[in-house]
Amino acid sequence: MALAGVRVIELAGLAPAPFCGMILADFGARVIRVDRTKVAMTVDTQARGKQSVALNLKNPKGVAVLKRLCVQSDVVLEPYRKGVMEKMGLGPEDLLKENPRLIYARLTGYGQSGSYAKGAGHDINYLAMSGLLSMLGRSSEKPYAPLNLVADFAGGGLMCAFGIVLALLERSRSGQGQIIDASMVEGAAYVGSFMWKSRSLGLWNRPRGENLLDSGAPFYDTYRTSDGKYMAVGAIEPQFYQQLIQGLGLYDADLPAQMSVSDWPELRQTFTRVFASKTQEQWSRVFDGTDACVTPVLSLDEVLSHPHNQARGSFFKDSQGEISPRPAPVLSRSPAEPCHSRDPFIGEHTRSVLKEYGFKQAQIEQLLSAGIAECNEAKARL
C-alpha cells in the first residue's frame, strides 16, 4: 500500500483527527492511537486499522512515554486546543529537536494563531467562519449546516491527511520533517474555493437558495416520489435537460425556458407533481441508462446493493457486518486495503506497542502497575 512503513502516532480526538488517522491507516500507514486511561468506551468511530495504547498524560512519566513514541515515528497527529501539547512539553520544538524527520500535524478549528486560536468550537462554527455556511440553505430559510461534513471531514481530516502526505513527499527529498497547521476554517474555505472563484460567472448573485446550484433551480434539486423516497436531479446542460423533460413525459413547448429564473417556481411545481406520480424504483427504471442526470437518493443501507456500487465494490461489510465506504480514490498498483476486523479496544495494544518501541518488560509492567499506562489485552480475548 502507498503508505506502508509510515508510523503515525494519533492522539485521540473527536472526529476530524480520527478520520485523518483512518485515511492514513486505510492506505497502509501504521497508526497508533493514544487514548486516555480509565475510559470505559472509545467514541472514535473512525478507528479502522488502528492500534490503541492507553497513557495517562497528566503524569510526566506518561508524557515521557509518548515522547519516546513520537521520536521514533514519522508523524504525530494532535487534535487539541492550541497550547495543550506545549504545556505537556510535547510541542513541535521539543519533538522536532529530537526527531528532525518528524511530521507534526496540528488539526484544530481556528489554526495556531489569531484571536480565536484558543477558543472551543465545532464543525458548525468553523463552517460559519469559512464563509460557506452563509451560502447553505433553502430560500428564505436560515443557514443550514450539511451534517458535520464540510469542516470536520473535508476541510479538517481529509485536508490534514493531504498535508501529511505532502510533507512525507517533501521529506523524501529534504530529509526533514515540518509542522502542519491545519485549520478547519481554512481547510473548509479552500475546499470551497469554487464559491469565491466562480462569483465572476454570476453563479451566486441571487439570495441563498435561489441560485443555479443551491436548490434555486428546479433542474438541480430533489423530488419526492410516490413511495415517499426521493430522486436527485442535476440536469444543468441543455442536452441533459432535454432528456429530463423527455423522461418526465413532458413537452418543451408546454414549459417555460429552462433558464428563465422568474419561471423557476412554476417549473418546480410541475416537476414536483410529475415525480410524485411514480415510485423511486419506477423513476430509476425510466432514467437509468439516460444522460438526464437523475439518480435515486439512496439511504446509507441501500448503497451496498445498488448494482453500480456493487459492480465497483464501492461499499463493503466488515467482520462485524457494518457497512462502510471503500477508501477512495482507487490506486491501480497500490490500492488501499481497509482492515475488516473490529476496532481496537482502548489500550488493547499498549504492551505490544511499548515493547516494539524498545521498552523493557519490567518498565512496561511498572508503567501498568502505576496506572500510567493501561492494557486491555484480556478484554480483547473475551
Ligand SMILES: C[C@H](CCC[C@@H](C)[C@H]1CC[C@H]2[C@@H]3[C@H](O)C[C@@H]4C[C@H](O)CC[C@]4(C)[C@H]3C[C@H](O)[C@]12C)C(=O)SCCNC(=O)CCNC(=O)[C@H](O)C(C)(C)COP(=O)(O)OP(=O)(O)OC[C@H]1O[C@@H](n2cnc3c(N)ncnc32)[C@H](O)[C@@H]1OP(=O)(O)O
Ligand atoms: C461536531 C463534531 C463533534 C462530533 C463528535 C461526537 C460524535 C461526540 C462529541 C461528544 C460525544 C458524546 C459525549 O462524549 C458524551 C457521551 C460519552 C459516551 O462515552 C458516548 C456517548 C456520548 C453521548 C458521546 C457520543 C459522541 O461521541 C459525541 C456526541 C466536531 O466538530 S469535532 C471538532 C472539534 N474541534 C476540534 O477538534 C478542534 C481542535 N480541538 C479543540 O478545539 C478542543 O480539543 C475541543 C474539541 C474544543 C475540546 O476542548 P477540551 O477543553 O475538551 O480539550 P483541549 O483543550 O483540547 O485539551 C485536551 C485536554 O485533555 C488532556 N488529555 C488529552 N489526552 C490525555 C490523556 N491521554 N491522558 C490525560 N489527559 C489527556 C490534555 O492534557 C488537555 O488537558 P488540559 O485541558 O488540562 O490542558
